Amino acid sequence: MVASEDLDDVLAAAQSGDEQAFRLLYRAQQPALVRYLRVLVGEDAEDVASESWLQIARDLRTFSGDWDGFRGWTATIARHRAMDLLRARRRRPQAIAPVEFLTEMSAADDTADRAMELVGTDAAVALIATLPPEMAEAVMLRVVVGLDATSTGRILGRRAGAVRTAAYRGLRQLAAKLAQRESRHPPEPPRAPSWSPAVTTSAAAALKEMR
Amino acid sequence: MTSGEEWTPMDRKTAESLLRGDRTGLPLDRVLSAARGPASAGELAGEAAAVAAFRAAAGARGRPVRRFSIFRSALTRPLTVKVVAAAFATTATVGGVALAANTGARPAPVSAPAASVPASPSPSPSVAPSVSPSVSVSVSVSRSRPAGSPSAAPDRIADLCREFSRRNRENRRRALDDDRFGELIRQAGDKDRDRVERYCGARPGGSAGNRPDREGDRKSSSRPRSTGSMTPRRE
Numbered sequence: 437m438v439a440s441e442d443l444d445d446v447l448a449a450a451q452s453g454d455e456q457a458f459r460l461l462y463r464a465q466q467p468a469l470v471r472y473l474r475v476l477v478g479e480d481a482e483d484v485a486s487e488s489w490l491q492i493a494r495d496l497r498t499f500s501g502d503w504d505g506f507r508g509w510t511a512t513i514a515r516h517r518a519m520d521l522l523r524a525r526r527r528r529p530q531a532i533a534p535v536e537f538l539t540e541m542s543a544a545d546d547t548a549d550r551a552m553e554l555v556g557t558d559a560a561v562a563l564i565a566t567l568p569p570e571m572a573e574a575v576m577l578r579v580v581v582g583l584d585a586t587s588t589g590r591i592l593g594r595r596a597g598a599v600r601t602a603a604y605r606g607l608r609q610l611a612a613k614l615a616q617r618e619s620r621h622p623p624e625p626p627r628a629p630s631w632s633p634a635v636t637t638s639a640a641a642a643l644k645e646m647r
Numbered sequence: 648m649t650s651g652e653e654w655t656p657m658d659r660k661t662a663e664s665l666l667r668g669d670r671t672g673l674p675l676d677r678v679l680s681a682a683r684g685p686a687s688a689g690e691l692a693g694e695a696a697a698v699a700a701f702r703a704a705a706g707a708r709g710r711p712v713r714r715f716s717i718f719r720s721a722l723t724r725p726l727t728v729k730v731v732a733a734a735f736a737t738t739a740t741v742g743g744v745a746l747a748a749n750t751g752a753r754p755a756p757v758s759a760p761a762a763s764v765p766a767s768p769s770p771s772p773s774v775a776p777s778v779s780p781s782v783s784v785s786v787s788v789s790r791s792r793p794a795g796s797p798s799a800a801p802d803r804i805a806d807l808c809r810e811f812s813r814r815n816r817e818n819r820r821r822a823l824d825d826d827r828f829g830e831l832i833r834q835a836g837d838k839d840r841d842r843v844e845r846y847c848g849a850r851p852g853g854s855a856g857n858r859p860d861r862e863g864d865r866k867s868s869s870r871p872r873s874t875g876s877m878t879p880r881r882e
Contacts, residue, residue, distance in 0.1 A: 450701075458701045462694050467686040486693045493700035500838055505824040560681035578666045579679050584821055604662040607675060614674045 443503035451497055458496070462489065465507060468581045469514045471557070475565040475572040476518040484521055488514040508587040511577060515591060563610065571606030574599050807831035808847035819844070 443464060449457035469488060473481035491513050499509055561580075564572050570592075577588040578599075585596040585603075592599060664671050665679055811822055811831060822828045823838050832838050835846035 453705050455698060455701060455705075459694060459698060462697050463686065463691060466693065466697075467690045470690050471682065482689075482693065486696055489693060489697035490700045493697055494704045496701070496704070501824050502820065502838065502840075504820050505838075508824060555677045555681035557681050557684035557687065560678045560684075563678060564682060575666075576682075579668065580682050586821065587824065600659075603666055604659060607662050607665055610678060611673065611675050614678070618674070 440503050443506075447503055447506050451499065458493070461506070465510055468507070469510060471561045471580050472511060472573075472576045473514055473518055474561050475567075475569070475576050476515065477521050478565070480521055484517045485514065487517045491517070504583075504587075507581055508583055508591060511581050511583065512591050563613065564606070566613070567606045567609055571602050571609065574602035575606040575610075578603050804831055804834055811843060812847055816840075 443461075446457045446460045446464075450461050466485060466489070470481050470485040473484050473488075477484050488510065492510055495513075499506065501509065561576075564575050564579075566572075567575065573592060574588060577583050577591060578585070583591070585599045588603075589596045589599040594602075661671055661673070665673070665675055668679065668683065670676055807828055808831060811819060811828060814822055819840050823832060823840060823843070828843075831846075832843060835843040
């Protein structure tokens with residue numbers, strides 16, 4: 437991982453047109469974005485992340501701030517693109533809502549169980565995604581994207597205090613899921629995550645109409 | 648909120664540690680650190696497309712001219728001269744401030760609006776007879792810092808400086824992204840922590856600088872002081 441101070445410089449270089457610097461930005465931030473998007477749009481996370489990067493690349497020069505600010509800015513863009521997709525899905529009732537999808541998945545595959553020993557990144561994100569959306573988002577933005585409560589609140593349109601509460605409650609529920617699981621099962625070998633990568637769904641087509 | 652009965656203060660502390668990524672010894676450590684884990688190849692599969700978009704955007708826009716371009720150094724001096732002239736001609740214009748801030752021309756410590764009043768005798772006659780406190784502040788600012796400053800700004804800026812200086816290092820970084828501090832950052836010339844610290848005369852690490860010239864914007868109230876101290880506010 438590159439230090440935050442260095443990424444300030446990388447960001448500046450990318451803003452002045454340095455392509456290699458932009459690649460570094462992508463590699464540093466894309467994992468956080470796609471994992472955050474996972475809790476919002478499930479299996480469409482990769483597609484929405486790609487749409488987000490188109491906008492990030494386009495608007496990078498107008499962004500003003502350092503690496504910390506960049507993380508918040510990109511998360512905001514990703515969230516907007518995710519909301520576009522969710523709106524499109526609502527217009528297409530046959531599409532599966534992400535939370536239902538993940539909840540069903542967790543019931544069927546017992547995601548919480550799988551997530552435990554030698555926790556894999558995908559399994560951990562899937563477990564967080566089983567939380568109620570506002571908690572899942574707060575936990576992801578703070579833990580994975582690395583934002584503070586204030587920045588997270590700005591993205592979610594909520595006060596910092598509400599974000600803290602949501603994150604705390606999310607952690608509590610996660611802890612409860614883990615405790616429950618440990619009382620029920622001995623450790624099992626980890627399994628591959630349950631979603632298939634980057635499946636293009638019909639809903640993704642609707643993203644083309646965004647600005 | 649319903650969380651009041653669920654979280655003791657210690658629990659909240661633990662939760663904050665977890666959210667920050669500290670090790671707490673709880674089973675959750677493993678889940679959260681896994682969620683933060685290194686990138687997989689699959690996650691980075693869109694790099695080529697993103698770079699292509701970056702390239703297209705760069706092509707569409709031509710040569711970079713923003714903050715980090717060579718224009719900054721090349722144009723700084725002539726622009727500053729023009730701004731000086733404009734500032735003297737019209738007292739402080741907002742446009743002049745914006746221009747000066749964008750060029751990043753001003754030497755930082757001198758540029759603090761606070762640095763103006765009592766420390767040194769005025770090198771130039773005041774532009775206008777001072778009628779009200781705000782007018783005199785405006786005039787003196789435009790003297791010591793030719794780029795000028797809107798007459799309403801210094802008090803506000805000084806307050807922002809105090810607030811900024813009370814924060815610790817990490818929180819200062821975050822303040823840079825806070826819209827509330829936007830005016831201060833514009834005055835400092837760049838969205839850069841060091842720059843704002845120098846501008847405010849603050850020392851890194853959380854304590855406000857003990858600069859005598861900070862009296863200038865404070866007039867009747869006490870000086871801004873070290874971290875966490877409650878200084879009287881003027882408004």
